[in-house]
Amino acid sequence: MSTLEQNYQRVTQRLINACQQSGRQPGEVRLLAVSKTKPADMVERCYQLGQRSFGENYLQDAEAKIAALQHLNEIEWHFIGPIQSNKTRPIATHFQWVETVCRDKIARRLNDQRPDDMAPLNVLLQVNVSGEPQKAGISLADIPALAQLIEQLPRLTLRGLMCIPENTADEAALAAQFAHMKHAWQQLQQQYPQVDTLSMGMSADLELAVAQGSSEVRIGTDIFGARG
Template sequence: MSNIKDNLGKVEQQIKNACLKSNICPSSVDLLAVSKTKPASDVELAYQAGQRLFGENYVQEAVEKISTLNSLTDIAWHFIGPIQSNKTKLIAEHFHWVQSVDRIKIMQRLNEQRPPELGKLNICLQINISGEESKSGAALNQLPALIQASKACSNLVLRGFMAIPEKGDANLSFEKMHQLFKQYQLEIPTIDTLSMGMSADMEQAIHHGSTMVRIGTAVFGSRN
């Protein structure tokens, strides 16, 4: 317990320091604890230490954890991994957020398969801001069509954007994402989330306007 609790405290302090360095209110940046490959017991320890937002990359593994911890009703589960068409139903039925939507087909399937009694599913559009072939995410020229398609999805709420920047060129990618975020915030009132920054580049991401950082190893230790 003490390790995860201590780790959370250190990361939260790092977020606070990065915010203060850039004259940003610390409460405007959320910590998403990335719990992929970690057991439900580790998530529960983080929960007991006050953490409420958790990110998962693998559907089957995540669904087992969500089911195990279903008594913790104020957890918000975020799906942050690549999405296969045959997994959209499970994602729509179990998660509160999906940050990795990058195709209209996936968006429409999530919309159709979201159980109405769960309320609307929050989504972020994942942008391949550096144009790397090895990365998931929509190209910039696909973004207007994705946003237009989201307006027809009555069971989804577009909350913002997610990105994984190119290594070595993070500042430029972060700045481009922030400009996109500000542009679309003016058009779409539900957009309030810019998810970017991980353990190695968290301070840079916060400086460039990230509202949510995705931190795994620094909270839970090395991957299993």
């Protein structure tokens, strides 16, 4: 068994255990394999193990992989990095999901540049739930306005919220941030019934995020190994 296969099995089992401990079904939480900086052949091997959703932060790196792996019919690409205005066209063209929308201008550009023959682009709003000045993302209070804009853009579909919580060992602080996200997400669902995704939790806080209601966890190094 390869190291990648061992890692993948370990992560998927950890996710199953987290769901069971929280009284949830494993199918309720999607595993997003963060494949940034990793070569296409490693992504393909992970796909062959059953993984379908992959997250990319760097556009140029991602475009090469997406082109190389076009033959994998069920692969799903999520853009999870910061979005510059001059990069919206290729993001709108090559990805099925964008998880880091936090500006009106970016939302409009993604909508305008999404090809007519493609399904609407699935969008998550990135929320700066910890309020750290160096982090991208809107405040919890700004969610309704950006959600309303996206709802009016025909080539985008609002699917939910995403956050990167504070980098802290204080589990109570993390739990509080995740709880704020879940509350905001539930409020969003009441207005927009298609909203079904709450993306929070990474390697260090997977169990806590699942317990607090996450529907997607983003795992990179624990699957693919340290950045190469």
